[in-house]
Amino acid sequence: MPDSRFKIMTSAATSGPGDAGRTGSWRVERPVIDYSRCTPARTGRHACHLCWFYCPDVAVSKTIEPQFDLDYCKGCGICAEECPVGAITMVAEETFAEGGADE
Amino acid sequence: MSNKCIDSGNNAAAHAARLAGVEVVAAYPITPQTPLTEKLSEWVASGEMDAEYVAVESEHSALGVCIGAASAGVRAFTATSANGLLYMSEQLHWAAGARLPLVMCVVNRGVGAPWSVWNDHQDAMSQRDTGWIQLFVKDHQEIVDVTIKAFRLAEAVHIPVMVNYDGYYLSHTYMPFELPDAEAVRAFLPPYVYKHALDPQRPENLNSVTLPDARRDAGGVLRGGYMDIRHNLQQEMHQALAVWEEIDADYRQRFGRGGAPVLEAYRLEDAEFVVVAMGTLANQFRDVVDRLRQEDGIRVGVLAVQVYRPFPARQLAEALQAARGVMVFEKGLSYGHQGALFADVKSALYPWPARPVLRNFIVGIGGREIPTNELCRNLKQACGQDELPPEVADTPNWIGLQL
Amino acid sequence: MEDTTSMIQIRWHGRGGQGAITAAKVVAKAAFASGYGGVVMAPTFGTERRGAPVSTSLKIARETIHDLSPIREPDIVVVLDHLILNEVDVTVGLKPGGLLVINSPHPPSRHRQKDFRVAVANVARIGEEAGLRKGIVNSGIIGVLGRASGLLAIDRLAEYIAEEFADRRPEQNVRAARLAFEATEICEPEGGAHA
C-alpha cells in the first residue's frame, strides 16, 4: 500500500486531444467538399462515408453533410483520394484569406 | 503457529515468496538460483500455492512478465543470479523508473567471462545504479524475514527491492530457520496496490515519452518532466530508509525478530577497529573478531551493511566516528578503481570530522575460499598499520590470490 | 554425548545421485531436534554430475554457526562407497583420532588406519536385506555413523529417516539404518585409541 508521505512521480499520462497541438497547422492543402456531388449530402441519406472512414486523424464527421475538423485535419488528402465521386478537392492553404488553423 | 525447519536458503526464499502471497512468478533457470523458482513451480503445480507460474524464455522476459503483472495490479516475484541479472539490466531500470513495487531475490554469483557459478557480489554491485533498493542478508532466517518485509517496503515506497543472498553459502546450504505463520504475514502485509494499475475504467498511458521540460496535462495541470521524475526517485530512495526501519520495528513487534535493518553492529561498543562487510562474510567476521579479541586483545568489531542502496551514509558515518581504523572487506569491485563498498564508505566519512584510517580487502571473487585464518591474519596485520602511505592505504588488497 | 561446546564437523563422500546430501540432511535435522542450535549442511559448491565423486559438509554446534566455509579439518568422515577410497583422499584434514565411517563389503581390518578410528558395515548388502532397492545406502550409513560416533540416538535418527523417506519406503529405510547400526564393526587406530 503506497505510503502517503511519498509522491511517487511517474510518467502516467491521462487522455486528451491535441497532444501535438492544433495539428491543423501542419496542413499545406485543405480539403474542400462539394456537397452537390457528395453522395450523402446530395441524397440526404447515409451512404459511402469513406472520407470519415479513411481519415487517420479522426477529423471528418460521419454526418449527412460531412464536416472537416480543421483544427486537427493534417491535410493528408486521403479523403479526397478515396472519395468515390471526387467530391473533395485539396486546395492550397494560402488561398484562404483567414489562413489555416492557428496554433 | 510458527514452524521451525532445516532447509536450503533457496527454499527459505521460496517460503517467503509464498507467505507473501505472490500471485505471479516468472523465472528462467540459472545456477544457483534455480532451486528457488523450481520450488515455487512445484507448489503452484501441486496447488499448495495459488499463483500463476510463467516459465519464460529469458531473464529479460522474466522481469518483463513481472513488470506487466505488477503494472496490472498483482504481486509478482522473480529471482536470478549473475548474468541473468545483467540480462535483466534494462528491465531493472524500467521497473524502478515506473516505480513498480516488485521484489526480486538475487542469489549472488560471479559474472562471466570466464564462467563461474560460484559466489561473489559483482552481479548486484554492477546493478547498484538502477534505482532498486538493494538489501543483503546473512543467513536463512534473514532470507525469510527480509524478503517478507521487502514486499511491504516495495509497496509502501513504490520502489522495487532486490534481496541479495550469497550463492551456495546460503542458497544451497541447509540451516535452521523459523517460518512465520501465514495468517500473521497476511496481517503484516496489506493487499498489493500499484498506484497506476492498468485499468480500462481509469485509462492511463504509463511510461510514455517524457520531455526534458515540465508540461501541462489534458486538464491544464503542470506535470514534471523526466528530470523531475528522476529527482523524485532519488529523494524517495533516501526517504525509504526511515520507512524500512518502521517496517522492521513492526515486524519485530509481531514476530520477535529484527532490530538492525540498515546496519548491524557486532561488538562495536568499544571497538577501535571496525570491519565493514556484507552478506555471509559479515557473519564469518564475528568468529574472526571474537578470536582477535580473545587471542590478541585487539578491540575490533563488525558492521554489516544490510542496505546497500540507498546507501546509509549518515548512519554509517555515525557508527564509525569512534573507530581508529575501518577495514572494508568485499566480494566485488569497480574495475579500474577499487572496492565499490569501500569507495562508498570512504565518501560517507568524508564530510565528518573524524576520519579513521581506511583499508580495502577484496576476497572470495568467483568463490575463492575465504579461510577464517586468513581473515584473522590480514585483519590483525591491518590493525597494526596506521601509518601507510596514502596511495598504499587506498589500494585494495586481494586476499587469497594463488598466482 | 561428546563435548557440547565445540563444533563437530562431518564430511560426507559419495557419488552424485547416491544420496549423501540426503543422509547429511537427516543427521542435520536429528541434531537440531536433539538441541544443537547450530546446524549447517552444505553440499559441494558447484556443478555436480551423476556418478562423479561429491562431498558434503555438516557442521553441528550448540550455538549458531557463522562460518559457512567448507570443512577443512573434519572430526568425522563418512564414505558411502568404499571404491571412492581409491579415487579420493578422504582422510585429508581428518583430525588425529577422528572417525572414518565406511560402507564396505570388506572386514574393518582391510580399512585399518594409523591415526583414525574406522567404522565399517556392509551397508549395501544390509539395505537389500532390509528390502531396499540395490544401491540405496544413504539410510544405512546413518546407522553406522550413529553407532560409531554416539552423537545422536538411533531412535532419533530413525525418526528423521522415516520423515525424509516418507514417500520412498520409510520402513525399509529405517530397518536398514537399525540393521547397519547393529552390524557396525569398529577398528581402533594402529597407534592405539586416542582420548
Place this chain on the structure above:
Amino acid sequence: MSDTPKTTVLSLTEEEFVHPGNRACSGCSMGLLYRIGAKALGRDCIFVVPPSCMTVMQGLYPVSASQFPIFNCTFASTAAVATGVRAAMKRLGRTTQVVAWAGDGGTSDIGIQALSGALERGEDIIYICYDNEAYMNTGVQRSGTTPCSSLTTTTPFTGKAQAAKDVPAIVAAHNPTFVATCSASYPLDFHDKLLRAKQMRGLKYFHIQTPCPPGWGCEERLTIKIGRMAVESGLFVLYEIENGVKRLSEPSARLLKKGRRPVRDYLKLQVRFRHMSDEQIAALQAQVDARWDDYREAFADD
C-alpha cells in the same frame, strides 16, 4: 468461414478511442489502422507497446492521445509484458483483452524471442505487428521485414540485398490459435478478423502491412491506394490460419479468379524502389507469379 456478419462502413461504430491532434505523420496508415482496430477491440482492453511510431502517436507525457490503458515497455519485452498483464487479469478474474502492439523491428528483430516464448506457451493475448517495413520511428533503417531492394538509410544506393523475414510463417510454425495478415488499406478486414480473434483463446497474431509515406517515399494522399496495390498485385497476401488451416482472405482470394495488377504499379509510386531495374522488377514479378501458381493449386477449392 465465419458466422460474424461483415462490418460495413455504415455499420461501423462512430465511437472513437483515439484523439485527434496526435503525433502521427500526416497520412499515416497506422493511425487509421489503430483507429479502426480500436473500434473492434472496444473499451475493455489494455495495450502493451514497445518503442515504435505508436509510442509517439499515443502521446507524450502527460498527455495520452489514446483512451486505453497503455503500458509502454522495453523494446524486446512486448510479448513478455503482455504475458504478465494477462496473468494479472487472470488472477483478478477479469476478461480484459490484452493487446500487444508492436512494429516490425520490435516484432521480427529485437522482440522475436519474447514473442516466440509467448507463442510456445500459448498466452491468451492479441499480438499486432504493424509492418511499415523498416525502423520508421528512428528514421528508416532496415529491419528484418524490409523487402529486398528497398532503400533505407542503412541500405542506401542499391537497397536491401536480402529478402524479408516471413514473420507470419515463423509465428505459424508455433501453431498458435490464429494468424492473420492484414493491410492498413483494408481496415474492415482487420476489424472483422479482430472481432473473431476476440472470441478465441490463446495467442492471436496479426501481421499488417502499413504504408508509411515518409519511409516509403510516397505521397501522403496515396497511402491507402499503395497498400491496396500491394494486395492487388499479389505482392502482399491477405490470409488467415485458424486451427492450422490457411485460407486466403477475400481481397486476396478474389485474385485467384481475376487478374492481378502488375507489381510495377506498386513499385513506381515509391522512392524506395525507384532505383530498381527492369530486370529486377521482372524478377520480382516472376516470383509473385510463381507464388500465385502455387496458391491456385493450394486454394483450388476455396
